[in-house]
Amino acid sequence: xxxxxxxxxxVPSAPPISVPPMQTQYNSPSLSRKPLLITxxxxxxxxxNNNQGNNRRGGGGGHNRNRSFFTPLGSPVxxxxxxxxxxxxxAWLPITESRNGNAYYAAFHTLCSGIxxxxxxxxxxxxxxGWTWGIISLTIAFVWQLYTLWVLVKLxxxxxxxxxxxxxxxxxxxxxxxKMGNIFAAFPIMYLSGGTCVAxxxxxxxxxxxxxEILCGEGCTAKPLTNVEWYLVFTCAAVVLAQLxxxxxxxxxxxxxxxxxxCFCTIMWLVSVTNxxxxxxxxxxxxxEANMAWIFSILNAYGIIAFAFRGHNLTLEIQGTMPSNxxxxxxxxxxxxxxxxxxxxxxxxxxxxxxxxxxYGHKIPPNGGMLTAIYEFHGRDTPQAVLALTSLFVxxxxxxxxxxxxxxxxxxxxxKYTGRMNRPCPWWLRALFRVMFTYGCxxxxxxxxxxxxxxxxxxxxxxxxxxxxxxxxxxxxQEAQEAELHVVLELGSGGFRDRSICDLDRCWGLRGD
Numbered sequence: 001x002x003x004x005x006x007x008x009x010x011v012p013s014a015p016p017i018s019v020p021p022m023q024t025q026y027n028s029p030s031l032s033r034k035p036l037l038i039t040x041x042x043x044x045x046x047x048x049n050n051n052q053g054n055n056r057r058g059g060g061g062g063h064n065r066n067r068s069f070f071t072p073l074g075s076p077v078x079x080x081x082x083x084x085x086x087x088x089x090x091a092w093l094p095i096t097e098s099r100n101g102n103a104y105y106a107a108f109h110t111l112c113s114g115i116x117x118x119x120x121x122x123x124x125x126x127x128x129x130g131w132t133w134g135i136i137s138l139t140i141a142f143v144w145q146l147y148t149l150w151v152l153v154k155l156x157x158x159x160x161x162x163x164x165x166x167x168x169x170x171x172x173x174x175x176x177x178x179k180m181g182n183i184f185a186a187f188p189i190m191y192l193s194g195g196t197c198v199a200x201x202x203x204x205x206x207x208x209x210x211x212x213e214i215l216c217g218e219g220c221t222a223k224p225l226t227n228v229e230w231y232l233v234f235t236c237a238a239v240v241l242a243q244l245x246x247x248x249x250x251x252x253x254x255x256x257x258x259x260x261x262x263c264f265c266t267i268m269w270l271v272s273v274t275n276x277x278x279x280x281x282x283x284x285x286x287x288x289e290a291n292m293a294w295i296f297s298i299l300n301a302y303g304i305i306a307f308a309f310r311g312h313n314l315t316l317e318i319q320g321t322m323p324s325n326x327x328x329x330x331x332x333x334x335x336x337x338x339x340x341x342x343x344x345x346x347x348x349x350x351x352x353x354x355x356x357x358x359x360y361g362h363k364i365p366p367n368g369g370m371l372t373a374i375y376e377f378h379g380r381d382t383p384q385a386v387l388a389l390t391s392l393f394v395x396x397x398x399x400x401x402x403x404x405x406x407x408x409x410x411x412x413x414x415x416k417y418t419g420r421m422n423r424p425c426p427w428w429l430r431a432l433f434r435v436m437f438t439y440g441c442x443x444x445x446x447x448x449x450x451x452x453x454x455x456x457x458x459x460x461x462x463x464x465x466x467x468x469x470x471x472x473x474x475x476x477x478q479e480a481q482e483a484e485l486h487v488v489l490e491l492g493s494g495g496f497r498d499r500s501i502c503d504l505d506r507c508w509g510l511r512g513d
Contacts, residue, residue: 092414092424093418094411094414095320095407096320096321099248099320099323100323102333103340104251104337105318105321105337106333106341107336108251108255108337110315111254111345112258112261112397112404113311113404114309114342114345115261116261116401117203117394118308119308119349122308123352123356125301125302127285127361128301129285129301130283131357137302138305138350141308141309142349145309153334156171156331164320164330165316168312170316171316189408190408190412193405194409196405197405197409197441198441200405201231201441205230205231205232207398208391208395210375211395212224212225212230214387214391234398235441238399238402238406238438239435239439241399242406242435250404250407253400257396260396261393264394267390267393268370269351269352269356271382272355272360272374272378275359275377275381277359277360277361278359278363282362283357284362317411318334352370356370374387375387410433413433413437414430
């Protein structure tokens with residue numbers, strides 16, 4: 001019986017089954033390293049030539065070659081990854097190190113960053129704009145502030161990909177590209193954070209000197225410290241608080257800062273109104289003789305109003321500390337906290353501006369605003385305990401606000417280290433970074449200790465971010481209507497023009513100073 005031997009070579013081999021790769025939407029600058037999305041690029045490179053013909057015939061040429069999933073369970077995995085922190089650096093950096101925030105934390109941080117010493121110069125703008133245009137401008141600025149805040153809160157997290165932009169620079173780069181972000185967003189954002197910290201050192205140190213003089217009394221024989229020495233005392237206190245590790249850990253500090261801001265704003269306008277108007281007060285707008293100087297003074301008044309509204313460069317960072325999932329996205333608790341915070345902001349800013357201008361009129365000091373006016377006009381007829389308490393509230397608010405405004409700078413410095421070394425910062429290096437930044441702000445404060453002359457300049461730059469730049473991000477939304485995009489682009493470009501005019505105005509004003 002002849003044995004039958006099967007020849008394997010005679011059996012035709014089955015053709016290889018080619019499955020088109022599944023596309024993902026997670027191509028983002030902040031997902032540069034994807035630990036849960038492992039791509040097999042070397043294997044893909046070997047098979048590209050073999051499958052090139054199949055791709056052409058099967059229409060696979062339009063698919064992305066950067067394959068992240070090789071499973072039909074891509075959709076469930078994609079939904080799960082939306083609730084997963086993919087970038088390992090987020091767990092190492094102070095802004096996103098802790099994600100257990102809530103609506104209360106959002107209200108504390110927003111209120112502490114949104115109201116402070118910058119509100120004390122609001123009545124100065126009324127001396128140039130007058131009652132009508134002063135109130136109208138302040139109201140429009142407040143409404144626009146709320147609108148742009150809502151835009152930023154909604155833009156924090158993508159509905160399609162679940163990608164979270166926990167830093168303002170990341171959102172700007174995603175909208176306009178990394179190169180444009182580094183040119184037009186990186187420096188202004190750092191300038192606003194650093195410039196605000198410098199201003200807080202100047203105001204906190206100067207108020208500390210006043211507080212000491214009130215406590216010491218007229219017959220005090222103690223040798224007073226100089227302004228620079230008081231700046232150093234304030235800086236040392238800020239350095240101690242700066243050692244708190246992350247943004248969520250300073251929620252209690254922000255609560256204290258918010259409460260003290262409400263207290264000193266309320267005390268100042270109550271003291272001013274209860275003491276009545278000063279003799280010879282005039283409400284006629286101050287008009288310079290030269291037309292050019294008058295135009296620049298009006299622009300400076302708008303810069304002061306813009307200077308009073310701050311905090312947009314921290315909105316995304318605050319929202320980045322919150323957990324987020326499909327059932328409860330982060331924008332829900334964030335917006336609740338923002339609405340409560342800005343209701344309180346309105347109850348502080350409007351009485352302060354209107355009551356201060358009613359009490360002092362054109363006599364309100366341009367440098368220091370309400371704080372200087374309280375000591376200058378009511379220093380003798382107001383109880384010393386009230387004046388001392390007001391000064392203490394200003395100091396505590398300044399040192400509390402310093403922490404939240406310095407946090408983006410701490411985050412940026414640490415991100416340089418973690419990006420290069422691929423590991424978290426050791427505790428001693430983190431402490432060194434924060435000490436270096438805080439004392440760097442101190443040296444700048446010593447070099448330029450004139451805050452009032454720069455309020456319009458800082459307000460012009462802050463206004464571009466607080467009131468104008470967020471609308472440019474809406475222009476990148478492809479689903480928006482054409483008419484809406486046209487209006488948004490006009491507003492955004494007008495914002496940049498206004499910012500340039502405010503900068504020119506401040507340069508003109510500094511020439512006279």
